Amino acid sequence: MSKKTPSDLQFSHFGLYVRDLPRMAAFYKQALRFTQTDAGDLGTVQLVFLSRDPAEHHQLVLATGRPEALPFNVVNQISFRVPDIATLRRFHDRLLAHGASDMHPVTHGNAVSIYCRDPEGNRLELFMDTPWYCEQPLREPIDIAQPDEAILAQAEAIAKRFPKFMSRAEWQAEVARRMQEDQRGD
Incomplete structure (x- = not known):
């Protein structure tokens, strides 16, 4: 693509x-x-x-x-894409070693993510896309220490529970079509 x-x-x-x-x-x-x-x-x-x-x-x-005293952080999250689960695991450990807090490994079905907070409380997400699409929002905990195959199988099983489950390629083609329609008015 x-x-x-x-x-x-x-x-x-x-x-x-x-x-x-x-x-x-x-x-x-x-x-x-x-x-x-x-x-x-x-x-x-x-x-x-x-x-x-x-x-x-x-x-x-x-x-x-x-x-110093902000009652609310207006930044919801800063997200970074990684290529695979091994890289996600490596950054998980690096983040913890360098002061990240509030660590949550999760799957969204269409991605496997770790969420954490930087030293000033900004929420970070590091994620790896899966080959599937399912409706969002969706967030379920995973054990990042599991083998890659087990994590991917869990993400796929979760994604398949939703009626609009499809491959990422199918979803991307549909979104590209919709974006072209949205751009026609310019």
């Missing part, structure tokens, strides 16, 4: 206000292996630019200025 989107609008990067810039930069560099591409001041705001893709100057920017 082509990675091209039917739209001229593509997501590029995300920025977070942080309280402790050195701690947060270290977490993302050590736990998730981002590379710092730049850093500096913009007026009174200090910035750190991070990327895992040499084609992107930054995929994540951290900026000073997050208030």
Whole structure:
């Protein structure tokens, strides 16, 4: 399947206000292996630019200025795709070793994910797509220590319980068709 989107609008990067810039930069560099591409001041705001893709100057920017007493974090989650369960397991262990908290391995049927919180409480999701589609939202716990085959079998069994279960390829073709229809009005 082509990675091209039917739209001229593509997501590029995300920025977070942080309280402790050195701690947060270290977490993302050590736990998730981002590379710092730049850093500096913009007026009174200090910035750190991070990327895992040499084609992107930054995929994540951290900026000073997050208030100490925020009653609510408006960022629901920041999600990262990984290629397989072995990589998901490896990052699970790295995240825990570098200060992530509130760790939850789950399946959505169409993905296997781990959710956790970074050192300032922002929710992260690392996920691996499965070959299936099923209606969302769906979230059921899994044991990430199980063999890959057992995790995938559990994810498939959960996905198959839903009436719109289909292959990811079928779902992608349907969504591509709908997106083309939505773009016709431009």
